[in-house]
Amino acid sequence: MENLKIVTDRLIITEFDESMAESVHVNSLDEENRRFVPDEVFETVQEAHDTIIFLIECYRDMKGPFVYPILLKSGENIGYVQAIPIDDEWEVGYHIASNYTANGYATEAVRAFVPLIMKKIGIARIWGICRGDNIASRKVLEKCSFILEHKGFGNYKGENHEICKYLYRLR
Template sequence: MYILETDRLILRQFKDDDMPSLHSIFSDSETMEFYPAPFSFEQTQNWIKRNQERYQECGYGLWGICIKESNELIGDCGLVNQKVDGKTEVEIGYHINKKYWSKGYASEAAKGCKEYGFYQLGINKLISIIDQRNLPSIRVAEKIGFIKEKESFVFDKNHYIYSGSKNT
C-alpha cells in the first residue's frame, strides 16, 4: 500500500516479496555497521513482519523506499514508536542500500516522513536516534531540520537524540 510520494521516491508498506531486496541491505556489514551485527534471513523476515504489525497497530511503521522510475526497493524509512528516557517518542528511521548512498535518497525519504508525521498524523515532535559515530545519519537529521537535543542510553549504548517539532 502506497503511503507517500516525493520527487524521486515512493514509500509504501512492506510486502512479503520484499524479502530478497531488503535482506541484501540488512545482511551487509557496512550498511549495518552501527547495529550489533548484520541481520540473518530470519531477522529480516521478522523486520518485515514487525513493521506489518505496526501498520495495523499504530497506522505507521517503517516503509519500503522505491525509486519511482524503476520501482526498485532501495531501503526503508518511516515512523516508529521508541522508548527514550522512559517516554514514548516517534522516531524517523532509515536504511538505504549502500549502492544508493550519497544521492540524497535518505534525506528525501526522511523529509517526506517528517511532513507525513506532522501534517497527516498530527504528531508534534519527531526524533531520530543516532549512533554518535554515524556521521551520514547525523547529516540526514540536520538536512531535514532536526537539531541535537540530547544524549541518551538507548539500545544498550549512548546515542544522540536529534529532534524537530512541528512549530519550529
C-alpha cells in the same frame, strides 16, 4: 492507520509486502547497517520475511512501529524509513543500502516522510537519534531541519557510544 504512499521526485515510500523479503535481507547486510543498527540485520530471507509480516500487522493500529520501504521509481527497494515509539515519544529512523548512499535519498525520504507520519499519528515532535560517529545520519537530520538537543555518551544498542539526539517540531 490508513495506507501510506509518498511519491517524491525520485522515490516511492509505501507499505511492505511479502515479496520484498529478499531485498530487505540483502539491504540489511551491508557493513554500515551492521555497525550502526545491528538489531536491524536479517541474516536470512526468512528472518526478513517474518519481520515484514510483523510490520504489516503494525499498520493496522496506531501503536507502531511504522516502517516503510523506500523504492526508486523503477521499483527497486533501496532502504526504509520508520517512526518508532520510544517511551511516550517517537523516533525517526532510516537506512539506505550501501550501493545507493551519497545520492541524497535518505534526505529526500526523511524530508517527505516526517511531516506526514507526524500528522497521521498526531504528534508535534519526533526525535532523530544516532551515534556521534554516524556523520551521514547526522547530516541527514540537519538537512531535514532537526535541531541538535543533546550530545554525550550513553547506551546505544547495548554499548557505550557518543550519542546525538536531534528534535524536529512541526511548524
